[in-house]
Amino acid sequence: MMKKTLIFILCLLIVLWFCGPVLLILIAALTPSAEYYDLARLVPTKLTLTHLESLFVRLNGWKATLISIQTALLSIVISFAIGLPAAYVLTRYVFKGKNLFRLTILLTRSFPVIIIGVPLVTLYLRIGIADSVLGVSLAHSSMILPFIIIISSSILGGISVEYEEAGMVFGLTRFRSFLRITLPLALPGFAAAAIYAFVLSWNEVFISAIINLTNRTLPAHILNTAMTSPDYFKFAAGTVMALPAMIFIFFTRKYLMSMWGISLK
Amino acid sequence: MIHHKGKIALMLLLPTFAYLIVFIFYPLVDTCLLAFSNPAGPLENFRRIITSGEFWKTLRNTLVITGIVVPLQLILGLALALFVNLRFKGYLFILYIIAIPLALSDVSAALMSYSIFASTGFLNKLLMAWGWIERPLYFFGFRFQDRAFWVIVITEVWRATPLVFIILLAGLQAVNKEYLEAANVFGFSPWQKLWKIVLPILRPSILSALLIRTIFAFQVFGVIWILAGRDIPVLAGEAYYWQTVVYNSNISSAYGLIIAVVTILISWAYITFLKPKSFEEEAV
Amino acid sequence: MSEVTVKEVKKYFNQVKALDGVDMKIQDGEFVVLLGPSGCGKTTLLRCISGLETVTSGEIRFDQKNVTHLPPKDRNLAMVFQSYAVWPHMKVKENIKYPMRIKKFSKEEIDKRAKETAELLNITELMDRYPAQLSGGQRQRVAVARAIVLEPAALLMDEPLSNLDALLRVTMRSELKKLQQRIQTTTVYVTHDQVEAMTMGDRIAVMRDGKILQFGKAEEIYQRPKNVFIAGFIGSPQMNFLEMTVKREEGRAELVSKGLSILCEEDKVKGLEKANLDKVILGIRPENILLSPENGCVPIKGSVYFTERLGGETIVHVSTESKRFVVKVSGDALFNENETLRIYLNVKKTRLFDPETEEAIG
Known part of the structure; x- marks a missing residue:
């Protein structure tokens, strides 16, 4: 009984500690400004959407949100297009330097992305993709690609090679066997990986803020404007950024351990 | 025909190589070039940084934040992982709750803590409602750097502890239950079990958690920039400032390079001093 | 097809x-x-x-x-x-x-x-x-x-x-x-x-x-x-192997080891002559060792080391002067440990191998 009560109290504390701030910023974002600045008003009497509306309309939040979504989607496409073949090779072929390749990819994962920002600005100017969604997406891929390669090779590795080989023996080419047999089996895992990748790109701020000056992603936009905006806009922005990420993570919770565990090693 | 397979493998790896060259290798080289190029001599940028007076403060801030935040995250993360690993009823729910900050960007985490610590934030309102204070406490602004510092520490701990937690929990789940059962048979106390069995087996996970958290702590930027701006300068913040405000790519690159070098040194130190073998097995 | x-x-x-x-x-x-x-x-x-x-x-x-x-x-x-x-x-x-x-x-x-x-x-x-x-x-x-x-x-x-x-x-x-x-x-x-x-x-x-x-x-x-x-x-329990010395004289060949001497049959003599060896490995399957004498069997004295009773058959490990033999007998048989007995090797069903190359000789 004692033990049960103790566990319950600890659980309560954990829920408060981790959910509290999220709930509070949500409330703050919905509190009318007059009530927010009233120190005597702890709990708002009514909630309003005006801050969210002005964030999106007046402060160009819509544009930034759209750019964020485009950037994230494009990063996912780029990373999968490049990373999937590499992941396939890692699980299906034996070759010299395979471990070295895997190690390089793992190290890239912890490579400080800060370093690549500045040179990319000049590179992009030269090749004409400065201040574009494509530019940021390509840069974001530097942190998403290693993740996609590692997680995809782990997903593919979990699918018996014999399924694919059976396809080959029963009349398919290697490529078609991959498409028809392995890919459908890997799809749920890939979807989770894509969502995770989306969150990575959606949350990234340094690169986005350095590379794009006008076409900024939401976090970069907020970083730049929030400082000079009233508090309630900051809260609206923080909420808008937090919610999609939380919802996405919720849908992939089954993969929580494998995704984060792997991506961090 | 015989080397057919090797050729296919190489072809499939080619895009990744090309990407790594253009987006990792080239920027790395270019960063070096930028950092070392100055009409007054190759080391001029670094001389300017180091003699600016701000630098030592910047480096100290970064080191102190890392030195406080990372151990705290490790202890809290380990405690949470051990707790959730008790597998009480509903532990999965708690697991998902703890995972919430994993989804959040540093920017929104910073804004959340701002909603609590702002002068008209929840903390001040609560303390006033209870009658503990009469005027709001200020946590931000140049005059209140020390307080802002601790808000930053709390925010970073809140934000990144779940990362450590997940890695350690994954490690704990891999601990063979029979080791612990054997320990029970031989009459180990819970404390002995933790020190003699769980922690040694968890060592590779602890190492990866430490490594990854330290590396990212050195790149800490979003939280500090939102909550304190340049009042509390850190390395990544300076890189950002010199690039986007002063438009001096050379100094910015020099800061980037300093971060890279420190990162490499720390990774190397960790891997060397904390049993490289188990880490390599983990990593490869 | x-x-x-x-x-x-x-x-x-x-x-x-x-x-x-x-x-x-x-x-x-x-x-x-x-x-x-x-x-x-x-x-x-x-x-x-x-x-x-x-x-x-x-x-x-x-x-x-x-x-x-x-x-x-x-x-x-x-x-x-x-x-x-x-x-x-x-x-x-x-x-x-x-x-x-x-x-x-x-x-x-x-x-x-x-x-x-x-x-x-x-x-x-x-x-x-x-x-x-x-x-x-x-x-x-x-x-x-x-x-x-x-x-x-x-x-x-x-x-x-x-x-x-x-x-x-x-x-x-x-x-x-x-x-x-x-x-x-x-x-x-x-x-x-x-x-x-x-x-x-x-x-x-x-x-x-x-x-x-x-x-x-x-x-x-x-x-x-x-x-x-x-x-x-192939075969379970495994075939018994025993290294033996070859004594050859005028169209006859005898294989000798401690407590055991086997006179070779004609076809084996030819093989041995061709191989020209001093030593050979004799192989005999457990079911080709008997517990009672029969025609063409060579006896050797031993004692029971260990018995595995499988119900339908019994595996007896018998220690002799030169080697511990594994013997398979059908039916359930009871032996006491260290019980002395004689086992009989069915010479016709043995196989000889070159100890160097491990290849069979005839």
Whole structure:
């Protein structure tokens, strides 16, 4: 009984500690400004959407949100297009330097992305993709690609090679066997990986803020404007950024351990 | 025909190589070039940084934040992982709750803590409602750097502890239950079990958690920039400032390079001093 | 259905030699078992025949057609995998029909064959289920159905029974064998289980270190193993080996060791003369050592070291001056430990090996 009560109290504390701030910023974002600045008003009497509306309309939040979504989607496409073949090779072929390749990819994962920002600005100017969604997406891929390669090779590795080989023996080419047999089996895992990748790109701020000056992603936009905006806009922005990420993570919770565990090693 | 397979493998790896060259290798080289190029001599940028007076403060801030935040995250993360690993009823729910900050960007985490610590934030309102204070406490602004510092520490701990937690929990789940059962048979106390069995087996996970958290702590930027701006300068913040405000790519690159070098040194130190073998097995 | 010819096939994985010049000719409709310990190259050989591995050198022919460089899909093969590899995202009937659809069979033909094969393997009621809803044995049947429905040139099986529990394995063994006799498809079957090999194979190829050591009928390999390795690998309990000194004089040969002396028969004398050896290894199977004297048996004195009573038969370990022999007697027999007794070696059923090369001599 004692033990049960103790566990319950600890659980309560954990829920408060981790959910509290999220709930509070949500409330703050919905509190009318007059009530927010009233120190005597702890709990708002009514909630309003005006801050969210002005964030999106007046402060160009819509544009930034759209750019964020485009950037994230494009990063996912780029990373999968490049990373999937590499992941396939890692699980299906034996070759010299395979471990070295895997190690390089793992190290890239912890490579400080800060370093690549500045040179990319000049590179992009030269090749004409400065201040574009494509530019940021390509840069974001530097942190998403290693993740996609590692997680995809782990997903593919979990699918018996014999399924694919059976396809080959029963009349398919290697490529078609991959498409028809392995890919459908890997799809749920890939979807989770894509969502995770989306969150990575959606949350990234340094690169986005350095590379794009006008076409900024939401976090970069907020970083730049929030400082000079009233508090309630900051809260609206923080909420808008937090919610999609939380919802996405919720849908992939089954993969929580494998995704984060792997991506961090 | 015989080397057919090797050729296919190489072809499939080619895009990744090309990407790594253009987006990792080239920027790395270019960063070096930028950092070392100055009409007054190759080391001029670094001389300017180091003699600016701000630098030592910047480096100290970064080191102190890392030195406080990372151990705290490790202890809290380990405690949470051990707790959730008790597998009480509903532990999965708690697991998902703890995972919430994993989804959040540093920017929104910073804004959340701002909603609590702002002068008209929840903390001040609560303390006033209870009658503990009469005027709001200020946590931000140049005059209140020390307080802002601790808000930053709390925010970073809140934000990144779940990362450590997940890695350690994954490690704990891999601990063979029979080791612990054997320990029970031989009459180990819970404390002995933790020190003699769980922690040694968890060592590779602890190492990866430490490594990854330290590396990212050195790149800490979003939280500090939102909550304190340049009042509390850190390395990544300076890189950002010199690039986007002063438009001096050379100094910015020099800061980037300093971060890279420190990162490499720390990774190397960790891997060397904390049993490289188990880490390599983990990593490869 | 066709004849499968493997000619001087070598396979290297980087520097590691997996197949070291394999030659074998499999008759049309024959059931051939590749047998050997793990790492002997049996699976690699099967995969080279399937085309899943490319050979480093050598040639593989189906009838007169050279298939060495053809991808698996163009070899007209079917395969049953160790994990069955029944595609989990397709229902049983799709698993069976899909390969036929790839090969562009007509709709009627596909339905007809699927129905017949399902009946043959007793899986008609399972056709609408997903593999996850099947037991291991059922999945195995589906895998076999998927393979034979194509009426392939050759049927390849890679340890198909190793994932089944012991009881089911015995049943499936006879069922597979009967099925193969009925459809008469050339079959190559990989296993490390000698009982499976002995009971199923028309011929057995015993492999080690990427080579085929002996290729022949089961009784031939059991009775006349070509070397010490095969003699020891096949048969349980293992064959008894004993190093003996050869004493030769004028057309006679005697094998001697402590407490034991065997006068060789004519055919063995010739072999010994040809080999010109001072020492030989004598091999004798546990069932060829008797507890009562019979014609042509040589006695040796010993004492009981240990007894394994298996009910239907009894394994007695008997210590003698020169060696501890393992003796198999039928029925349940009771012995006391250290009980002294005489055992009788049936000399006719011994086999001699060269101690240097470990090859059999006559």
